[in-house]
Structures are given as C-alpha cells and as structure tokens.
Amino acid sequence: MTSSPALELSEVTLTLGGTRVLDGLSWTAAAGEITALLGPNGAGKTTAIRCVTGMLAPDAGSVRVLGGPPGSANDRVGLMPQSVGAWSAARPGEMLRYLASLYPDPVPVHELVDALALAPLLHRPYRRLSGGEQQAVNLAGALIGRPELVLLDEPTAGMDPHARRRTWTVIEGLRSSGVSVLLTTHDMDEAARLADRVWIMDAGRVRICGTVPELTAHASLEDVFLRHTGGAA
Amino acid sequence: MNGSRVVRYANLELRLLLRNGEQLLLAFVIPLGLLVVGLLWGANVGVDPRTFPSSVIAVATWSTAFTSLAVATGYERRYGVLERLVATPLTRADLIAGKALTACALVAIQSVLLSAVALALGWRPIWGAAGLASAALGVGLGIAAFAGLGLLLAGTLKAEVTLALANLIYLVGLVLGGLLLDQPPVLPTAALGSLLRAAASGVGAPLPLLILATWAAVLTLLARRYFRWTS
Numbered sequence: 001m002t003s004s005p006a007l008e009l010s011e012v013t014l015t016l017g018g019t020r021v022l023d024g025l026s027w028t029a030a031a032g033e034i035t036a037l038l039g040p041n042g043a044g045k046t047t048a049i050r051c052v053t054g055m056l057a058p059d060a061g062s063v064r065v066l067g068g069p070p071g072s073a074n075d076r077v078g079l080m081p082q083s084v085g086a087w088s089a090a091r092p093g094e095m096l097r098y099l100a101s102l103y104p105d106p107v108p109v110h111e112l113v114d115a116l117a118l119a120p121l122l123h124r125p126y127r128r129l130s131g132g133e134q135q136a137v138n139l140a141g142a143l144i145g146r147p148e149l150v151l152l153d154e155p156t157a158g159m160d161p162h163a164r165r166r167t168w169t170v171i172e173g174l175r176s177s178g179v180s181v182l183l184t185t186h187d188m189d190e191a192a193r194l195a196d197r198v199w200i201m202d203a204g205r206v207r208i209c210g211t212v213p214e215l216t217a218h219a220s221l222e223d224v225f226l227r228h229t230g231g232a233a
Numbered sequence: 234m235n236g237s238r239v240v241r242y243a244n245l246e247l248r249l250l251l252r253n254g255e256q257l258l259l260a261f262v263i264p265l266g267l268l269v270v271g272l273l274w275g276a277n278v279g280v281d282p283r284t285f286p287s288s289v290i291a292v293a294t295w296s297t298a299f300t301s302l303a304v305a306t307g308y309e310r311r312y313g314v315l316e317r318l319v320a321t322p323l324t325r326a327d328l329i330a331g332k333a334l335t336a337c338a339l340v341a342i343q344s345v346l347l348s349a350v351a352l353a354l355g356w357r358p359i360w361g362a363a364g365l366a367s368a369a370l371g372v373g374l375g376i377a378a379f380a381g382l383g384l385l386l387a388g389t390l391k392a393e394v395t396l397a398l399a400n401l402i403y404l405v406g407l408v409l410g411g412l413l414l415d416q417p418p419v420l421p422t423a424a425l426g427s428l429l430r431a432a433a434s435g436v437g438a439p440l441p442l443l444i445l446a447t448w449a450a451v452l453t454l455l456a457r458r459y460f461r462w463t464s
Contacts, residue, residue, distance in 0.1 A: 053320040055462055079320035083313030089249050098245050102238065102321045141317065151320075 004067060006149045006180035011060035012051060014204075021047045022058065023204035029149075029197075034171065034181040036195035038188075040229050041077075044204040045184040046082055049151050052182075053079055066149055075103055078147035082154050082184075085138050086126045092137040093122035096144055103145035115170055118223045131158035143174075150174060152167040152183040156190060168194060188222040202229040218233060234326045242323060242331030242362040246305075247338060252354050256301050259403075260343060264293040267413075268347055272354045283358060286351035287368075287429035291375070291412045291421040293343040295422060298336045298376040303383030306332070307395030310387060311464045319462060344372070361435035367442060368432035375425040382421075382454025388460030421448040 003130055007029035014022040022044050029035035039045050050056040051063050054071035066073040086095050093109070100106035113119050116136045129137065135158050155171070156164045166172055171194055174181055185191055191198055192212050198221070199209040207228040209213070215224050250256050268289045271280050295322075309315050319325055348356075386395050406412060411423025418424035424441035431438040 050316070050463060053316070055316055055319060074320060075322045077320065079317060081313040081316045081320075082309075083316070085313040085317035087249050087309065087314055088312065089252050098241065099321065101241055102323050112341075164384065218326070 005029060005064075006066060007035075007052060007182060008062075008064040009048065009051070010062045010165075012048070012058045012062075012063060014047060014051065014056060014058045016047070016056075021204055022051070022061075023136045024061070025201065025205050026061075027199045027201075027206055027209065029180055031180050032178045033196040034175050034183065034194050036191040036198045037182060037184045037201065038191055038198060038225055039184075039201040043202050043229070045201065046153055047204075048201075049079075049153055049182070049184070053077070056113045065210060073149075075145065076148045078142035078145055080138050080142035080150070080152045080155055082157075084126065084134050085141060086134070088127040089125050091123050091125055092118060092129070092140075095126075095137070096140055099141050099144045105146050106144050107146050109144070110147065111208065112143060115173075116140050116166060132160055132163050135159055136163055136167070139170070143170070147179065149180045150182070152181065154184055154186065155188075156185070156187065188220070188225060192216065192221045200225055200228050234324065234330055235304065238323055239330045239334060241402045242318075242327060243334035243338065246331060246335045250301065250305065250335065250339065256305070256351045258337060259296040259301055260293070261346070263296065264289050264343060264347060266348065267292060268350060269354070272351065282356065284430040284433045286347060286356050287358070287413075287433040288413045288426055289351075290344050290347055290372075291422070291426045291429050292407060293347060294340050294372055294375050294425065295406055295410075295412055296381055296403060297343065298379035299383045299406075300399045301339075302332065302336060302380050303387045303399040304396050305416070306384060306387035307392040307399075309390035313463075325462075333376070333380065336380055337373075340372060340376060344348065356435040359435035363437035364432035364435045367437035368429055371425055371428040371432070371438070371442055371445055374442065374449045375421065378421040378445060378447035378452050381449065381454075381456045384456040384460055385452065388456060388462075391464065406461045418444050421445055421452075424448070 005028040010026050012022050014128060018128065025048060035043050047056065051058055052065055052070055063070050065075055088229055096109045100109060113122065116139060117142060121133055121137060126134060135155065142152065156167050159167060171181060186197040195212055197209065197211055198215055200207050212221065215221060268286060269398040271285045272282055275285060276282065318328055386398055406422045409418055412426040415427055416423040418427045418441040428438040428441040
C-alpha cells in the first residue's frame with residue numbers, strides 16, 4: 001500500500017453537448033480504502049468515472065489514477081460499468097474467461113464463481129439473465145484481473161437482498177486485501193456500511209465530504225445527502 | 234498494439250457473430266440465395282454468369298463490413314461493452330484491429346464459400362494476376378470504406394437508429410448502389426462491384442481502386458473523428 005491516493009481528481013471540468021457536467025470537481029480516493037461517491041441522478045458520478053478510465057477527456061483539470069494518467073494502469077484497474085458491459089449473446093463463463101485472458105495475473109474464474117454464486121448462470125446468454133444476475137457477473141468482470149483499484153458504478157442496483165449481502169462481503173474483502181475501491185450508489189445504507197470516506201456531489205462538483213461518523217454525527221447520511229444536493233429544503 | 238490480444242478479441246467477436254441469426258442471414262443466407270437464383274435462373278433476365286458471382290461477393294463484403302459491423306458496434310456501445318473493454322488492457326487500437334480482423338476473416342470465409350458454390354454451379358472466371366491483385370486490394374479497401382461508414386453510424390447514433398438506418402442503407406446499396414449492376418463507380422459500392430466484375434474477366438480496374446481508396450480514407454477519418462465510445 002502506498003501513501004499517495006489511488007485516485008485524484010483536481011478541478012476537473014467537462015462540458016458535453018453544451019451542458020457543463022463536471023464543474024471544478026475535486027476529490028481523492030485513498031489507497032486501500034472504500035470511497036463512496038454519492039449524488040443524485042445527473043450529478044456527474046458516471047462521467048467522473050469515465051474520466052478516470054480515460055473514456056472521456058476533461059476540458060480542464062487533472063486526473064491521476066494509481067499515480068499516472070488515465071489509461072496508463074489498465075492492467076491494475078477493474079471497472080464495473082453501470083450498464084450491462086457484455087454482449088447480449090455472450091455467456092458469462094466465456095465472457096469471464098475472455099476478460100481473464102487480458103490480464104497478466106487473473107483471479108481463477110472458479111474463485112469468483114464461488115464467491116458470487118455464479119455457477120447456475122455460466123452457460124446462459126446474458127440476455128436471459130435478470131438485472132441482478134447481470135450485475136453479479138458484471139462485478140466478477142471487474143475483479144477478474146486482480147486489480148489494485150476497483151471502480152464500481154452502482155454495484156448492487158437490481159440485486160436481491162441475498163446477492164446484495166454477498167456483494168458487500170466481497171467488497172469488504174477487497175478492502176481487507178488492500179484493494180482501493182471507488183463505488184457510486186444511491187443506497188445510503190450501503191454507503192454507510194461500506195465506505196471509509198464519502199464524497200457527496202451535485203451538479204458536477206463536491207458539496208460535502210467526510211468519514212461516515214463525521215457526516216452522520218448529527219443526522220442520518222440520507223438527511224445529509226438531501227440537505228446538500230438539489231431539491232433539499 | 235498486441236497481436237495476441239487482437240486475435241483473441243477477433244476470435245470472440247467472430248464466434249458471437251456466427252451465433253446471431255440476423256447476422257447469419259446477412260452474411261450467408263442472402264448472398265448464397267442471390268448466387269444460386271442468379272446462376273440458375275438469371276440468364277432469363279440478362280444476368281452475366283461470368284461476372285455475377287463477383288457481384289455477390291461484393292454484396293457479401295458490403296453486408297459484413299458495413300451492416301453487421303454497424304449493428305453489432307451500435308449495441309456494444311449501448312450495452313457498455315466498449316466502455317468495459319477499453320478500461321482493460323485491451324487498447325482502443327487492439328479493439329479496432331480486432332474488428333477489422335473479424336470483418337476480413339468473415340469476408341474471406343464468405344468469398345471462399347461463394348466461389349466454391351459458384352464454381353460448382355458452372356462459374357468459369359478468367360483468372361489473371363492483374364485481376365486477382367485488383368480484387369484482393371479492392372476488397373480490402375472496400376472493407377475499410379464500409380467499416381468506416383458503419384463505425385460512423387454506430388459511434389454517433391443510438392443503437393436502434395443505427396439498426397434501422399444500417400438495414401435501410403444496406404438495401405439501398407444492394408438495389409441502387411452498383412453492387413449487382415454496373416454504374417459509374419462514384420459510390421464505394423459501385424466501385425467495388427465494377428472492380429470485382431472486371432477481375433472476373435481477368436483485368437484490373439485502376440479507377441475504381443482509386444475511388445475506393447479515397448472513400449476508405451475519407452470514411453475512416455470521419456469515423457476516427459466522430460466516433461464516441463459511450464452512448
């Protein structure tokens with residue numbers, strides 16, 4: 001583990017289609033910790049992740065990923081995108097084997113299959129999986145490369161309570177292994193349970209940040225979220 | 234770019250493509266149907282049996298490098314496949330090269346299959362070095378031009394719009410684009426059709442080659458400029 005942050009965004013600005021999506025966004029994700037990025041729909045969370053992966057280039061500001069520019073450490077980063085992230089005709093087993101083949105030291109597929117209870121899904125095409133099942137395979141795809149940094153964009157959306165608890169256990173296990181995790185979520189309980197540090201953003205910039213105990217000293221995390229994001233009284 | 238990553242990606246994409254009914258229809262059923270009908274019964278409507286199989290190979294190249302690629306890439310973009318892959322050690326150059334390799338491999342399979350069926354049905358082209366070289370280069374340039382157009386659609390429009398437009402343009406190209414019947418080689422489809430028909434008569438076709446090369450350069454540059462990796 002290093003003392004420098006796993007992720008660092010500094011004064012990032014990005015305009016897409018005439019709309020300023022990121023507006024001087026600055027936050028960091030410490031190495032070996034779980035960092036939650038919260039915000040209402042359209043706040044810019046997914047866009048920020050796309051700047052981290054190099055899918056989008058900011059108009060201004062800087063992004064550092066594991067000490068380098070975006071895209072420079074893709075063999076050490078795992079991404080769980082918000083969308084399906086797989087071909088509809090692909091079978092999870094072949095998808096995971098293919099993703100594993102891209103990395104120098106992948107996790108054996110059967111380990112992830114066991115941890116996320118994927119065995120019954122391996123030979124069914126993606127299009128025949130439920131939303132929660134697709135999410136579970138999607139998470140496995142993010143972890144298959146034995147990453148040092150994992151980006152999880154709403155990892156438990158659509159999951160039933162059993163799958164959600166399994167996923168939380170996996171994410172906590174990542175932290176125990178020294179992996180840095182960035183997760184976005186609309187589930188405040190999930191953020192409160194998992195995150196070491198929370199950044200709440202709205203309209204493309206950070207509104208408040210802190211550890212969960214700091215933020216929830218006088219109110220619930222949901223109340224803090226509502227107070228600092230659009231629509232709050 | 235990494236050769237083994239490119240080959241593995243192309244291998245996966247080819248397997249997925251051959252598992253898709255609509256893609257099989259475009260890649261094999263329609264061209265084979267056209268070929269058999271044209272060779273067995275086309276003489277009644279003026280089909281030249283010497284050049285018709287070449288026209289069908291041009292159609293197959295069009296369907297694979299344009300329509301199939303556009304539709305598949307549009308949905309890859311919509312489903313976040315591209316977003317996921319570009320965040321792995323597979324680079325964008327690997328991914329594009331893998332798609333090019335998939336298209337080349339499929340067109341090669343189609344060309345061999347269509348030629349074999351045509352020869353079995355009595356096709357007797359005049360093979361010549363100039364014609365063969367012109368045909369090989371022309372198909373390569375045609376793939377580049379059609380793929381450029383396909384990626385331009387897939388990378389700028391919604392997947393459903395890409396699906397509808399790619400099929401519409403496919404039909405227009407098939408009927409009016411000069412793939413099956415000689416037209417001035419202005420469009421890339423007409424240039425490829427006339428070039429392959431000339432090749433079956435043993436001659437090269439420098440002007441259509443030049444036109445195809447120009448289209449390939451323009452369309453690939455446009456795709457490079459405007460393609461967006463996320464929806």
